[in-house]
Amino acid sequence: MQHPNPQSDPRDSRDSSDSIDDLRAAWAATRPDLDTSPAATIGRILRSSRHLTILSDEKLEKFGMSRGEFDVLSALRRSATALTPTDLARQLVTSNASITKRMVQLEKLGFAVRSRGGADRRVVQVSLTDAGRASIDEALPAQLDFERSVEAVLVPADRAELQRILRILLGELESRA
Numbered sequence: 001m002q003h004p005n006p007q008s009d010p011r012d013s014r015d016s017s018d019s020i021d022d023l024r025a026a027w028a029a030t031r032p033d034l035d036t037s038p039a040a041t042i043g044r045i046l047r048s049s050r051h052l053t054i055l056s057d058e059k060l061e062k063f064g065m066s067r068g069e070f071d072v073l074s075a076l077r078r079s080a081t082a083l084t085p086t087d088l089a090r091q092l093v094t095s096n097a098s099i100t101k102r103m104v105q106l107e108k109l110g111f112a113v114r115s116r117g118g119a120d121r122r123v124v125q126v127s128l129t130d131a132g133r134a135s136i137d138e139a140l141p142a143q144l145d146f147e148r149s150v151e152a153v154l155v156p157a158d159r160a161e162l163q164r165i166l167r168i169l170l171g172e173l174e175s176r177a
Contacts, residue, residue: 082125
């Protein structure tokens with residue numbers, strides 16, 4: 001959604017460039033035959049994601065966790081039952097190896113445990129400890145405040161439009177996975 005007078009909106013950067021514009025300009029000079037327009041969207045999404053992860057890691061450090069560990073704890077907190085590492089990997093769109101790495105750290109912190117149980121003793125179940133539940137319950141409001149501060153640069157109508165567009169893109173990507 002465009003603002004009635006984009007020149008009066010201090011958030012509008014149409015007259016300035018960002019790192020993706022610089023990247024595209026470099027490609028245009030190197031390979032003028034390539035259409036780099038997808039980088040204008042996908043590159044900005046990927047770069048924004050990286051920045052959000054780095055900044056989230058910094059904010060979550062005071063809670064003793066990284067963004068990846070926060071995501072695991074959040075998934076476990078939302079679940080009514082224990083989850084398998086494969087369930088976690090699927091929910092978080094990451095590899096089993098990444099879940100294993102995060103679980104090692106979460107177990108060291110006393111935030112989560114892996115156990116074998118139920119009818120099939122080969123299946124590993126992951127669950128929160130009391131300390132993990134307390135930690136995610138403390139970290140979640142702070143993380144949501146941080147995310148709210150990031151998106152505050154957008155007016156409500158722009159946020160709604162961005163959410164609508166990203167929902168379409170995510171739906172397409174999830175249908176290809």
